[in-house]
Amino acid sequence: MSQIARYRGFPVVLLAAALVLAACASGGGEATADGERELVFSVQTAPNSFDPAQLADGSQAYAWNSIFDTLLFRDLMTGEIQPNAAESWEYNEDGTRLTLRLRDDMTFSDGDPVTADAVVATMERSRDTPGTVQNKFQYVTAVSAPDDYTVVIEFERFDPQFISELYQNAGVIADPDTFGDDRGATEPIGSGAYTLDTAATVPGDTYVLRKREDHWNADAHPFTTVTIRVLQDPTAALNALQAGEIDAASVPPQLLPQVGDESTYTHTEFPAQSVMYLDILDRGGEDFPALGDQRVRQAINYAIDREGIVTGLLGGVGIPTNQVFNPQGEVYDEALNDTYPYDPERGRRLVEEAGHTGEVFQVPSTYLSTTFEAALSDAFESIGLGIEWVPVPPQQAQSAHRSGDYGMSFQVTPYTSDVADVINHFGQGGYANPMNHTDPTLDELIGEISATVDQEAALPIFRRLNEYVVEQAFEVPIAFNMTTWVTRDGVVMADNGSSRQTVRQFTIAG
Amino acid sequence: MTLLEVEKLRVAFRTRGLRAKPVEVLHGVSLEVAAGETLGLVGESGSGKTTIGRAVLGLVKPSGGSIRFDQREISGLSRRERRTLAPDIQVVFQDPYSSLNPAMTIGEILSEPLVVQGTVAKGARARVRALLDQVGLPSDASERLPREFSGGQRQRVAIARALALEPKLIVCDEPVSALDLSTQARVLDLFIDIQRRTGVSYLFVSHDLTVVRHISHRVAVLYQGDLVETGPAPDVTSTPSHPYTQRLLLAAPVADPALQRRRRERRARLRTSTAV
């Protein structure tokens, strides 16, 4: 042992000495030279596959929509749909055919030109491959390329959601050469403003993107290198930000007070990125008769102290609401927010009236709900009901929601477009409505919306629908979540609540 | 009348290692013990003398040969069958410290075999008192723990335990070699006294010729797993015929300087004569 200790001791001592030396060397910092500008920011979830048929929306999009061009783009400041890879788009009369006109100056990162055939190939593949994108093409009957730069998409019937999918994962253009190949999922080839530097990337931890100076929209991307770091723990992210290892991070409200010095850090508050609500799954009361009773649903709405939750649990970074639609959008109606004031007494009476006092509901407890469970349990108790939270591991959260075992589930749903939100929350097959509940009024309103190609004309129908669902209390909206990004070293956020995750949100001040 | 008959007994032990061959420690030993008799079994470490005792007790499994007790073959018995022999064959071990469970009182130790054989508690208590008396211990000893007794006293307890079931044979494995000189003689006398009173037979294993000479009617000498000499105690322990027994006899120093000097010289002569 002594010999071993001696033998090993030498390098160990060296190592220890080196560590001390290393510790004394200068701290981390910014490498800014020759007009090269690097952006480092953190996200909480690592991007999954870069396979175009498996792309996921949300913060994963930062990586893939830098690598791939999407056909359309949603303006970060106005929320308008804008041309991107497609210069223009046009529906026919009844909305069953969409014609897109592509730019002619795009190339994939391997040098091949981007043509309509690539778009058609990508779309057809996504439609035929089981995955995250597939059901966005559920009404698409055919995709064709009449010429090199024209794409025609035919629908079974008008799909009001489709146009907004084109600035999301259904709108990417990938190089068809990569399709037969597994590597496409990890070494993507797209026409986006950046390429993935696979040598410098540590999957699951760090993603390094290199700017393509020859990209048609290079001017909109000020950073020559973008490094996305996956930091699951918000405190670790804040530490990294404070240590200057990253330029930007989204900081949860409770950590905001400790960010420090206003002169070093820029706070950007994004209004309403998503809505947080208690979803009533069994709206027809098939398995949970109480939930089929409008009075009980309303009572739950009365029971929630939304103001208290926002100030107490969201650190004031949120907006209490009685409706689920995007407050930036046109469907949102401020007046509806007075429908359910915090009034547990009234709620209790409604429950008593309905004769369901004392009922206890099982609700899946997921990583989304944990912070709010205690408050929601209290709220239910205050109106004579109860919640039993059933722990559900993350990978079962989706199936628990759909399983039919639960009458309610807690959800946070990001906005896409008002149309999509309608289908999502109230349509048959919508995510928030897994038991496919509907009634004549809903059928009628949604039918009208789906038949109206001109969205302006459809607006009053949307508003009627909003009013109806709030009154019916199909869901228990709680608050709009807001996010605060903290940036430093001259990086600022250029976004007015677009709900998009793209590196184009980051710009350089001045 | 022959009580115990060991014939061509072989015992082999497995050794560590996967393909290591078993080591045979007894290469076919035959001996017999008559009722009421003491057979002294002498040998040095590694001679296999303790193994014979353990084989008779059923604590090691013979690899060959037979052991008959009261005309009954007992070498291949199952554990269950073996238990029926408990009233007939008992044991006193060498180490009076580890042969008594330190956690049990003397009374518990002595009544355990009785209770197992179905004696009721009250009868057992009376029997324990009688046993303690028989081995010369005070009757209040039954409430005390082994550690409160000296080595000699513990060995008396062990003897009492062996006697509890009134066996026909007691295997004594070096029962006095861990004891102090002054105790040794008294314990040996106790053994003899008990035998005279009860007619029990002893298979008395020891490395010490002097001890064996004191207690044995007949003596068998073991050397490296073989029986080299057997015969009446006076002959074997005083005028041995086998050279090994002679060496053994001469090697043991006697507590008499003059005698020991002569013995040493004889041994030296023997050594030079055999060495050549």
Next chain:
Amino acid sequence: MLLYILRRLGAGAVLTVLVTLITFLLLSTSLDDVAATILGQSATPETIAALMADRGWDRPVAVQYAEWLVGAVQGDFGQSVYNALPVGPTVLQRLGVTLSLIVPALLITVLISVLLGVWAASRGGVADRLAQVISLIGNILPALLLAIGLVVVLAVQLSWLPATGYTAPADDVLAWMRSITMPVIVLVIGGVASMAAQVRGRMIDELRRDYVRTRRTRGASTSSIVFKHALRNAGSPALTVMSLEFIQMFGGALIIEQVFALPGYGSYAFNASMQGDVPVIMGVTVWAVLLVTAVNLATDIANGLLNPKARVH
């Protein structure tokens, strides 16, 4: 000797197959949840069924396991169901990160523990009490608290060391050392707490042995008694402690990796389990079992070198 190693490796292989089989059986029940998670909000019973068919998850478990096993034997551990990254290379990469923390931490732990334990056992008195206090503090102080404290002081306040992240030694040795310094400190403090006490206890036992007394009567110097004889004999049990410490650090590195945001083995396993990423969990399990088997084998061989009685022939 070679035969012995082969036999041990064979046993390790059997063990690996068994463990992975059990793991696979347990995990295969939740594949539909995994499909639903992949699909996210677009999950419907139909899309889930389609995805399961596409991935081959609707086939009998035995077939799936056999397929996995055949691949694994050839070095192909499949790919993550979420990000399609090949599991084999990723596991090795993550393993590299964790090992590059643990190995230095273990070496430093052993060095300090041996010095401290020997010092306490051979000096007694104040030295001994000091060593015991150090052990106790290490036991009481949660690694978590320590880790956070280090980050706040050394990284955020003083900016001496990076708060998060990892640099591979191949890229930049200095940066690597800087990135592992704090995690290593945390691991070492926890490790020393348990190991120094063990070394101390072994040394005390050893110093009371008969041969130590005999060596003293032969005029052996104190340093020869302590280091050449007692420590050598205490070394063999200490080696076992060391291998257990290694396994413990390996399993326990997760929290450290989480706080320092290191892309290590623990966080890889943690995320994979959270998502039910079956191929990754399988790969993680295989390599963990292989690593532990290898460490145990190495310990036994080293033990044989140290302790002639345990030597394998």
Next chain:
Amino acid sequence: MSTDRDHGSTTAEAASTGAVAAGHAVPRMPMWQRVLRDPQAVITLGTLIVIMLLGALAPFITPYGPNQTDLHAVNAPAGTPGYPLGADESGRDILTRLLHSINTATVSALIGAATALVVGATAGLVGGYFGTRTRAVTEWMFNLVMTFPGVLLLIVLMPVTGGDYRWTMLIFGVLLSPGIYRIVRNLVVGVKNELYVDAARVSGLTDLRILGRHVFFVVRGPIIIATAFMAGSAISVQSGLAFLGVGSREIPSFGAMISSGFRNLYIAPTQFLWPSLLLGLITTSLVLLGNALRDVVEGSKPAPAKVGAGQRAEVVADAEDAAAGTPALLDIHDLAISYPDPAGKQREVVRGLSLRIERGQTVGLVGESGSGKTQTAFATLGVLPDEAVITRGSIRFEGRELIGLTDAQLRPLRGKAIAYVPQEPMSNLDPSYQVGTQLVEDVRWALGLDGPEAKRRVLALLERCGITDPERTFRAYPHEISGGMAQRVLVAGAVASRPKLLIADEPTTALDVTVQAEILDLLRDLQAELGMAILLVTHNFGVVADICDHVAVMQAGRIVEVGEVARLFAEPRHEYTRMLLGSILDEKTVRADPPLVASEEGIRP
């Protein structure tokens, strides 16, 4: 991975006189009573009980439920009315959650430890008691369990357990069970070889009864100790997992609280503090309780002492003796050595012993076990155990006082002028080094020779000491040679320096008679050759008669009679000497009475 030890330890005499054998001397008292007398055990156990009671009484102590929120109390600081320790990020009362976390910790500890106990102890009893084949199976299974890196496995199995901490703790219990298994299996294998278990089998006890009565008793203590430690690690692991967010956050637990406190570290640092403190208190108490139990059950471990400090003496060396003329080679005067008894009081084992040895003499020191003869030898060599104290007297070697010297000061004598041959040859050789290596070390020190020269000298010595193949023995490890051979090696090492005094402590007791005679011959020859004096400690008057010219008889720490061998044997003066000599089984008595030929029924008293 062998951790076998040689139990040959010190001489039987030292064991029975010293305080080493705690099990023997501790007064008879049930274990729980002994536990209650240990302050550390009482304090830690008390702390744990108080904490557990607080947990159990939580509903009566605080008005809130563990998950009851008040949105206006979010992150309320400590001292807020109604919230003595403040409230957390969800507006839950921290005190309430702390108290309820205690219950979670208690349940975790119970499940984890109980599972480990049941699984490990059962398998350990079975695997240890029954044959090697059963053991091979259990061994293999537990090696398998050991192979899992614990926390990693718990995480991998999360999809299966659903994160419920009770299931998790059940699995963790199984993961902990190899520890218990090993403890129990080792103890059982040890107990199985105890003679009292053999005696029980011979008495006709069934295996089950033996397991329950004899084996379980031995296993009990160590199991209780291990349980304390396992409870601690179950709580720590549960907290760690809860910190990572495994399982329900509805369950109040220290880990979840620390995690939430960690998120609010900068806003409300005390949120992090309370659960950390309480968790630390609980795990520390468990660890300290385990240590205290270990001390109570196994006897306190010897504390380390400074190696080389020399033996403890409370004697002030008096001025140079005035005795004229040449001093004796060894002059022990009024030596007293005491050991602490279990109660901590000093008990003298050597009580005013005086003995002189002149150059070239062979003196036998005879006595029964416990008479203090080995302690006298150790004191002369300066190697008394640390707990022994020399309370008075002097030991002079060639006129020089030895008491009070450190190892360093004694070194010039040791291995040179004074040498030692121990009783138990095997345990007195370092098992890790070749025999030759150890002898070379002796020879280099004794004679100042260098490498090859030392080796030549060692080979010559081995040959001189009657070893037929010195080269082979030189290369052998101690476990590869026989006891007699090992004793020759030790004699060779002792006489390498041609010492003036050889102290031999029962040098032949552990050997067969034929080997004993050879070793005695060797010692005699060497003495004649080197002219050294020998102090021979023995209980065997035959050995004394064989080799000694003088003899000292010891009884209870004193010398009762000294004299020339011939005189003492012929006319012992002290009553004790007479008694001893009278007890010797003489050479002539032979069992004369014939076997009591029994009638068919035998004769019963």
